[in-house]
Amino acid sequence: ETGVTQTPRHLVMGMTNKKSLKCEQHLGHNAMYWYKQSAKKPLELMFVYSLEERVENNSVPSRFSPECPNSSHLFLHLHTLQPEDSALYLCASSQTSGRAQREQYFGPGTRLTVT
Amino acid sequence: GESVGLHLPTLSVQEGDNSIINCAYSNSASDYFIWYKQESGKGPQFIIDIRSNMDKRQGQRVTVLLNKTVKHLSLQIAATQPGDSAVYFCAENSGGSNYKLTFGKGTLLTVNP
Numbered sequence: 001e002t003g004v005t006q007t008p009r010h011l012v013m014g015m016t017n018k019k020s021l022k023c024e025q026h027l028g029h030n031a032m033y034w035y036k037q038s039a040k041k042p043l044e045l046m047f048v049y050s051l052e053e054r055v056e057n058n059s060v061p062s063r064f065s066p067e068c069p070n071s072s073h074l075f076l077h078l079h080t081l082q083p084e085d086s087a088l089y090l091c092a093s094s095q096t097s098g099r100a101q102r103e104q105y106f107g108p109g110t111r112l113t114v115t
Numbered sequence: 116g117e118s119v120g121l122h123l124p125t126l127s128v129q130e131g132d133n134s135i136i137n138c139a140y141s142n143s144a145s146d147y148f149i150w151y152k153q154e155s156g157k158g159p160q161f162i163i164d165i166r167s168n169m170d171k172r173q174g175q176r177v178t179v180l181l182n183k184t185v186k187h188l189s190l191q192i193a194a195t196q197p198g199d200s201a202v203y204f205c206a207e208n209s210g211g212s213n214y215k216l217t218f219g220k221g222t223l224l225t226v227n228p
Contacts, residue, residue, distance in 0.1 A: 004158070031214060043159075043204070043218040056214060090158050094214075102208050103149050104216060106158035 003027040004107035006091050012113045013081065021076040021110045023091030031096045032074040033104060034066060037088040049074060050096055081114045088112070127225045134192040136222045138205035141186060145207040149216065150179060150190045154201045162190070162203075192224075200226045 003026040013019050025032060034046040048056035049068040063085075065077040074091055088111050092104040128134050140148075146167040151159035165172045165179045165188075172179050178191040188205050202221040209215070 006158075033214070040220070042220050045215065048214045050214065092158075096214065102147055102216075103161050103164055105161060106151075108156075108158045 004091055004093055004105055006089075006107035006110050008110060009108065010111045010113075012115060013078070014115055015081060015083070017081075018077070018079040020078065021089055021091075021112075023074040023076075023107055025072055025074075025091075025093035025105070025107075027093055027095075027105060029093035029095045029105070030071055031094045032068060032071070033092040033094070034064075034074065034076050035090040035092065035106075037090055037109070043090070047076075078112075081112075083114050086112055086114045124220070125223045125225070127227060128195050130195060130197060130226055130228050132195055134190075134195045134199070134224060134226075136190045136192075136203050136224065138188040138190075138219055139186060140188065140205075140207050142207060142209055142217070143186070144209040147208040148179070148181060148188050149206045149208075150177075150188075151204045151206060151218075152199075152201045153204065153221070159204060195224075195226050197226045197228055200224055 005024050007022045011019060031050045033048050036044045036046055045058050046060045047066040052068050052071055063080050067075040088109045090109045091107040094104040149164045150162040152162050153159045163174045163177050163179050165181050170181050176193045180189045192199055202223050204218050204221045206216040206218045
């Protein structure tokens with residue numbers, strides 16, 4: 001396992017529900033990411049937070065709402081999702097000061113099913 | 116448009132053989148590349164990276180080769196083991212942003228005992 005944890009690991013929700021995904025990184029990194037992974041498609045970047053400020057919003061529908069209260073925690077708030085939003089949601093972190101390191105470390109993901 | 120892709124979606128090898136997974140990229144500004152391994156039910160795991168000022172880098176049982184002339188990246192796994200069975204992704208960063216990694220679709224490697 002990596003230094004990035006995600007809860008819950010599995011989530012089933014109806015289209016009218018509101019739920020939140022949580023991510024925590026224990027690596028001392030200053031940037032955190034949300035990705036969506038669907039079958040047979042490359043990883044899709046959703047949001048990027050650097051130093052707790054959102055620096056990237058990759059045209060994600062407003063039914064996905066991120067929150068980064070500090071550099072170690074990241075949330076993804078979900079409401080009125082659609083069945084096509086069913087996917088594996090991955091959190092990642094990286095250290096972006098300087099150019100020495102750019103690899104991102106991933107959590108295990110939350111398998112989301114929207115019914 | 117710019118993209119990172121993989122030549123083969125699946126690769127099946129015998130245990131003990133060497134495996135080679137290929138990746139093509141089209142962004143000539145890419146200067147940093149990463150290989151990730153993703154096992155079933157887990158998130159992607161960093162394997163090895165390489166910067167564009169190098170053409171080869173070795174790790175434990177893995178070697179990454181970079182051919183900038185033809186914009187090609189490969190991951191070689193020596194003495195492949197059943198535990199190597201996973202999906203392997205390449206990713207690239209153009210250097211314009213430390214945040215953005217562009218991922219390929221992945222190659223499923225199956226190791227037969």
